[in-house]
Amino acid sequence: MIEMQNVYKTYKNGVTALNGIDMAIDAGEFVYVVGPSGAGKSTFIKMIFREVQASKGTIKVNNKDLTKMKWKEVPYLRRDIGVVYQDFKLLPKLTVYENVAFALEVLEETPRNIRKRVMDVLDLVGLKNKARFIPDELSGGEQQRVSIARAIANHPKLLIADEPTGNLDPETSWEIMKILEEINATGTTIIMATHSKEIVNTIKKRVIAIEDGLVVRDEHRGEYGYEI
Amino acid sequence: MAMKFRTFKRHFREGAKNIWRNSWMTVASVGAVTTTLILVGAFLALMLNLNHVADNLEKDVQIKAFVDLTADESETEKISEEIEEIPEVSSIDFATKEEELESLMESMGDDAWGLYDQDNPLNNAYIIKTTDPQDAIRVAGEIEEIDNIESVSYGEDVVQNLFQFNEYARNVGLVLILALVFTAIFLISNTIKITIMARSKEIGVMKLVGATNWFIRWPFFVEGLLLGVLGSIIPIIILLTGYYYLDNNMAEMSQFSFIELLPFSPFAWQLALLVLVIGATIGVWGSVMSVRKFLKV
Numbered sequence: 001m002i003e004m005q006n007v008y009k010t011y012k013n014g015v016t017a018l019n020g021i022d023m024a025i026d027a028g029e030f031v032y033v034v035g036p037s038g039a040g041k042s043t044f045i046k047m048i049f050r051e052v053q054a055s056k057g058t059i060k061v062n063n064k065d066l067t068k069m070k071w072k073e074v075p076y077l078r079r080d081i082g083v084v085y086q087d088f089k090l091l092p093k094l095t096v097y098e099n100v101a102f103a104l105e106v107l108e109e110t111p112r113n114i115r116k117r118v119m120d121v122l123d124l125v126g127l128k129n130k131a132r133f134i135p136d137e138l139s140g141g142e143q144q145r146v147s148i149a150r151a152i153a154n155h156p157k158l159l160i161a162d163e164p165t166g167n168l169d170p171e172t173s174w175e176i177m178k179i180l181e182e183i184n185a186t187g188t189t190i191i192m193a194t195h196s197k198e199i200v201n202t203i204k205k206r207v208i209a210i211e212d213g214l215v216v217r218d219e220h221r222g223e224y225g226y227e228i
Numbered sequence: 229m230a231m232k233f234r235t236f237k238r239h240f241r242e243g244a245k246n247i248w249r250n251s252w253m254t255v256a257s258v259g260a261v262t263t264t265l266i267l268v269g270a271f272l273a274l275m276l277n278l279n280h281v282a283d284n285l286e287k288d289v290q291i292k293a294f295v296d297l298t299a300d301e302s303e304t305e306k307i308s309e310e311i312e313e314i315p316e317v318s319s320i321d322f323a324t325k326e327e328e329l330e331s332l333m334e335s336m337g338d339d340a341w342g343l344y345d346q347d348n349p350l351n352n353a354y355i356i357k358t359t360d361p362q363d364a365i366r367v368a369g370e371i372e373e374i375d376n377i378e379s380v381s382y383g384e385d386v387v388q389n390l391f392q393f394n395e396y397a398r399n400v401g402l403v404l405i406l407a408l409v410f411t412a413i414f415l416i417s418n419t420i421k422i423t424i425m426a427r428s429k430e431i432g433v434m435k436l437v438g439a440t441n442w443f444i445r446w447p448f449f450v451e452g453l454l455l456g457v458l459g460s461i462i463p464i465i466i467l468l469t470g471y472y473y474l475d476n477n478m479a480e481m482s483q484f485s486f487i488e489l490l491p492f493s494p495f496a497w498q499l500a501l502l503v504l505v506i507g508a509t510i511g512v513w514g515s516v517m518s519v520r521k522f523l524k525v
Contacts, residue, residue, distance in 0.1 A: 075435070105238065
């Protein structure tokens with residue numbers, strides 16, 4: 001599903017974020033990416049949907065070589081990848097329904113299919129009855145569920161979550177994790193960057209630890225391994 | 229690039245919606261287009277009319293070749309054959325010295341020239357026109373070389389100054405119009421840039437879910453087009469009424485009677501259409517240009 005070989009990233013301002021990453025993730029896996037702030041987690045994650053381009057090395061996602069990919073092809077790569085952020089990135093003026101439908105409009109789906117699919121995913125994240133609300137009227141956990149609904153609306157093979165519980169209280173975090181596990185159970189690969197020790201140590205999955213731009217640990221059913 | 233009709237409708241709807249959503253930006257952009265187009269339109273009207281007057285003056289440029297007094301009929305005939313061989317010549321007329329005198333008497337009055345009636349001192353002459361008035365100077369030179377031509381006149385000083393003036397006027401006008409159009413594009417793209425700044429989050433999310441650049445660009449394209457068209461309404465009204473008034477009153481003012489304006493129809497309508505097209509282009513360009521930098525994410 002994802003393959004990185006000897007990947008380096010140096011930003012224009014001279015900061016080196018990745019120092020030769022080698023790793024592979026298979027389809028259907030659930031992977032935590034952990035590590036101290038500024039260790040390169042975000043860069044690592046952003047490379048997968050090509051928000052950041054590698055300076056050196058090869059990255060393959062869905063058998064597509066991202067290092068050789070043209071700008072024009074990037075949108076089509078992203079249609080196979082759902083992304084969930086810590087700050088939700090919902091559009092404040094649109095309703096819950098419109099926020100999710102937005103992702104499908106881009107694909108030029110028929111209105112009938114869009115309506116059906118939006119209601120299906122909202123049902124999945126338990127927000128069917130709040131379809132007409134705008135994001136400000138929802139709690140943080142509900143907003144994150146909307147953003148998850150938007151991310152999976154398009155049946156992506158891969159879901160990337162960048163600290164999805166970072167802004168949420170513990171109880172809400174568990175709800176989000178439950179939804180992510182359900183999505184994973186349907187065969188969607190999930191990569192989740194997190195700082196939550198409780199989550200990583202309770203819901204045991206594969207753990208990739210990144211420090212100073214390198215993979216320093218990669219174990220199945222791993223521990224969080226950091227204090228705080 | 230084939231686009232589904234559904235998608236086309238969506239882009240149009242979104243573009244039109246944005247006009248309402250960002251109403252004060254719309255006012256600012258439309259204001260910028262309106263101001264520019266009034267100036268551009270007035271300039272165009274002035275330029276095209278100047279051009280028209282200049283063309284008319286140029287068309288009047290003719291060469292008069294005076295035949296030697298000693299030339300007999302066959303020699304005179306031969307001159308016309310030689311003149312006709314010059315490729316740039318479009319027409320050639322012969323005026324006998326009697327006709328020449330008559331036209332002189334007409335313009336100067338019988339008294340002064342009447343006494344020459346019996347003993348005409350004038351020459352027979354050929355009156356020549358060239359296809360392109362600009363060639364007149366060169367052709368006049370060639371005709372002067374022909375045997376039995378006494379002299380050639382084409383109003384040397386006036387003609388040369390006229391050509392030069394026309395060329396300056398055309399170039400200066402073109403530069404001014406282009407400068408105005410670019411200023412407008414700059415103004416509009418800046419105005420729109422501020423709205424797009426506020427919408428950069430929206431564009432970011434669209435990119436995130438895999439929207440192609442053109443999918444994002446089209447609503448802005450439509451928005452720019454509408455802004456441009458809205459901005460050209462007032463200039464068109466001003467131009468049409470202004471020109472109508474001018475066209476009707478110019479002829480009555482005797483001091484301007486020698487200036488012949490382009491007729492209101494079709495000229496004013498063509499000008500209105502041109503202003504509309506320029507407005508739409510400015511709007512689209514300004515809008516699409518300012519989205520550009522947000523697309524590289």
